[in-house]
Amino acid sequence: MKNIVFPMSILTASLLFTACGVSKKTYVGLQTEYKTLQTQYQDSQLQLAESRSRIKSLEDQLASERQNNADLKAAYAALQNSLDKSINQNSQGNVNISKLVDEINASNKYIKHLVETKNKSDSLNLVLTNNLTRSLSREELQEVDVQVLKGVVYISLADNMLYKSGSYEISDRADMTLSKIAKIIQDYRDYEVLIEGNTDTDPISKPNIRNNWDLSTLRASSVVQALQTKYGVDPKRLTAGGRGEYNPIADNSTALGKQRNRRTQIIITPKLDQFMELIDKAPEPTEVTPEQ
Structure with missing residues (x-):
């Protein structure tokens, strides 16, 4: 306000001096000083506007910082709440750790028991397979497949x-092999024996055989009767069944697949209590010490 009043007083004074007949030199000096003061006044107005703009910017910045501060406080409160919940949950979890450890130990014991039982079963299967195949010749093993699964x-x-060929009559060359299989069946005297016939998909064209169901069943029946009459197997242990073409183990679209599907299976099955007894008698698995 002083800068505004001062030029006005100079102007008034200059007018008075002019009216009073001041010299031209003095008037020119006052006029120059007036222009200088006017320039200073304009600069001051510009600085004032800039200052007000800066003040407004600082006020906006202050408001933004206050909002940021409020957001940080809210975030801190949320984190603190989350931390408190985590601490509470951890405290509750610690109470159940002992119980969880006991459950894990019990599970590990059960898994170990299952592994040991499987090892015994695998050992039993290997022993049975060796006992069954050692009496068969190399040529017979090419036409006889022996497997042991779960006893x-x-x-x-x-x-x-x-x-x-194309018949259900037993061939002469099968006698030797059947006699060895009969010996195996007699060695496992308390086991049940199922003879199961299987065919390929080619239809049978015989006047006394209607279809592959008949052929598979008649072939199984022929083996059952041979085991009974020629080799003395108790018929009460024997069952004959035919599955026709409906239990394939290979693709019937190839000659090799059809050859594999045309088969007769002899299935020797222990009773459950006998199977468990065999497992108990199976060789103990070798314990392997883990590497350090």
Whole structure:
């Protein structure tokens, strides 16, 4: 306000001096001083506007910082709340750690028991397979497949070894092999024996055989009767069944697949209590010390 009043007083004074007849030199000096003061006044107005602009900017910045501060406080409060909840949950979890450890130990014992039982079962299967196959010749093993799964013995015989072509009559060359299989069956005297016939998909064209169901069942029946009459197997242990073409183990679209599907299976099955007894008698698995 002083800067505004001062030029006005100079102007008034200069007018008075002019009216009073001041000299031209003095008047020119006053006029120059007036222009200088006017320039200073304009500069001051510009600085004032800039200052007000800066003040407004600082006020906006202050408001923004206050909002940021409020947001940080809210975030801090949320984090503190989350931390408190985590601490409470951790405290509750610590109470159940002992129980969880006991459950894990119990599970590990059960898993160890299952592994030991499987090892015994695998050992039993290996022993049975060796006992079953050691009496068969190399040539016979090419036409006889012996497998033991979970204590059940599966002996699969090729049809071209067992039967005459397109027939259910036992061939002469099958006698030696059947006699060895009968010996195996007699060794496991308390086991049940199922003879199961299987065919490929080619239809049978015989006047006395209607279809593959008949052929598979008649072939199984021929093996059952041979085991009973020729080799003395108790018929009460024997069952004959046919599955026709509906239990394939290979693709019937190829000659090799059809050959594999034309088979007779002899399935020797222990009763459950006998199976458990065999497991108990199986060789103990070798304990392997873990590497350090």
